[in-house]
């Protein structure tokens with residue numbers, strides 16, 4: 091037997107022993123509830139036993155992924171779950187226990203008393219391979235196990251990285267809880283993965299103070315949330331709340347689109363003041379004398395007394411709904427004092443309360459506000475220009491139940507829910523991913539759910555949209571300040587191979603001059619493929635390239651700018667290629683169609699980027715958006731284009747100026763024009779196509795109201 095084979099055999103014997111003890115413990119836990127003295131105790135024991143079994147991991151899982159040998163001579167096996175023998179001796183320590191820190195933290199530069207790290211590659215609990223790293227003998231931590239892990243094919247679900255967390259990542263995983271920790275770094279440096287492992291680490295190491303239900307993870311969109319959804323359960327942490335930023339507030343029908351300029355105003359922090367004033371403006375003014383019908387007789391409450399009650403209630407430190415209840419109690423007390431009968435005139439008191447302090451809902455209030463220039467103007471409080479007020483104004487649906495809400499409305503509804511009903515659920519730890527793009531109003535929605543401990547994840551070079559940022563201070567300004575903030579960067583790029591990153595990196599000085607490129611750790615399987623074609627072939631070629639990758643068994647992402655979306659969909663259909671769409675929250679088919687914005691945070695074995703010049707043109711920070719698109723691959727990158735594959739000089743989308751409404755064009759005229767256009771549409775196209783035509787018109791109209799819309803090419 092070679093010494094390697096002997097090593098594996100010895101380690102396998104240890105693994106078998108540990109697995110036997112794990113099975114013994116599992117059997118014991120299974121039988122535990124039957125030993126209970128009564129049914130209540132049995133239920134309690136059953137819950138305990140279930141939790142404890144979960145903490146042992148799956149029956150066929152490898153007991154350990156690593157072994158650390160200290161200079162002092164002792165060794166320690168590190169796995170996902172703690173395993174003890176019958177005497178209580180630790181056979182395998184779980185990765186988030188302080189004792190396991192040496193496995194992650196020891197580096198050649200700083201071995202921290204560790205002599206050797208041995209990594210196991212297993213199938214089930216059978217050791218296939220072991221890799222030794224003698225820390226004193228290598229200059230740089232080139233971790234073969236890590237490279238193998240990075241080269242594995244991707245699916246629509248992020249995996250945990252517990253066995254291969256790198257030292258710099260581990261330092262962030264175990265950084266103190268009570269801070270606002272900003273994890274920044276280029277694409278694929280492991281920011282999202284680190285933030286999730288940090289949650290698991292905090293849950294284990296602060297288990298007395300917080301449980302999974304005390305943690306909230308906020309992602310940029312539903313597809314991303316689904317993508318990361320399996321990481322924490324795989325680490326044994328079920329019950330953490332995961333939400334996309336659009337799902338923080340009330341559950342309402344969404345999908346309304348609006349000009350970027352309007353969304354931008356709605357995202358600003360000064361909207362909070364406007365909403366508070368709008369709510370306050372709903373409070374009524376008492377009559378000089380309030381006459382109430384109580385038990386068939388009129389009772390008069392002097393206006394001054396009612397006004398005094400109202401003033402006291404206004405000043406109370408309670409949310410709107412709480413102060414409403416207070417007012418009703420105060421009015422009821424006034425009536426009781428007049429009639430001498432406790433509880434008299436409840437209906438009349440209810441009516442007066444409703445007149446002076448009407449019940450409000452977030453949707454009802456926002457609809458009423460946005461639908462009325464007068465209310466908007468009154469609530470603007472000198473903080474908004476007339477043009478901004480005009481831009482905020484909109485005609486709502488004819489009924490509240492038919493109203494649909496834009497993405498920028500959602501944080502406003504959440505703010506109102508908070509103003510009306512008071513603070514909701516707060517979390518001991520909040521993770522916010524892709525935080526670089528969030529508006530101040532979205533950040534406020536995150537902030538009010540936090541007790542102060544946050545992990546904020548993002549990359550300024552990938553910051554796009556209405557709220558593209560150039561500094562973390564702009565984000566931190568809207569987050570809680572209970573604890574200090576620290577910004578820490580990850581340098582090594584694990585996802586993107588050298589060839590793909592070499593294609594994307596020239597964008598960086600244009601897209602984000604202050605941001606350093608990542609240090610790539612590995613080579614990819616091929617050079618970037620550049621496919622220059624005529625416009626008519628663009629979609630067809632993109633689909634052909636995607637199909638080739640899919641047929642080779644790769645998980646493929648086709649990143650497509652909005653104007654190419656329909657031609658690409660048509661080409662997919664014409665070629666009989668099955669595909670999933672991120673805008674339907676799906677990811678998982680062999681071929682996945684995604685917009686550049688939806689691509690954020692995701693990754694694929696092969697990425698096909700369609701018409702980069704249009705990606706650049708679709709955002710004010712279009713070069714950043716292209717940088718995002720080009721850095722989604724773990725392996726192959728192809729660019730299908732009619733011109734320059736990486737257009738550094740291509741024009742970005744201009745910032746939409748707020749246009750003063752044309753005073754000569756009245757609402758009545760708008761209505762007449764709409765009737766005319768609707769007539770044309772009715773006559774020219776079958777109803778099934780109306781929605782398409784309207785969507786197309788919206789695309790043709792420039793957001794700034796000035797530049798000329800280019801007709802669609804197809």
Ligand SMILES: Nc1ncnc2c1ncn2[C@@H]1O[C@H](COP(=O)(O)OP(=O)(O)OP(=O)(O)O)[C@@H](O)[C@H]1O
Pocket residue numbers: 236239240249250251254255256259275276277278279280281282283284549552584585690691692693721
């Ligand atoms: N230590 C590691 N071991 C194994 N895989 C890793 C490690 N670090 C990162 N990865 C992998 O690299 C990929 C990128 O990680 P992740 O998505 O967390 O990066 P990111 O910095 O959030 O990227 P982006 O900015 O593009 O969203 C993932 O597949 C992740 O599993």
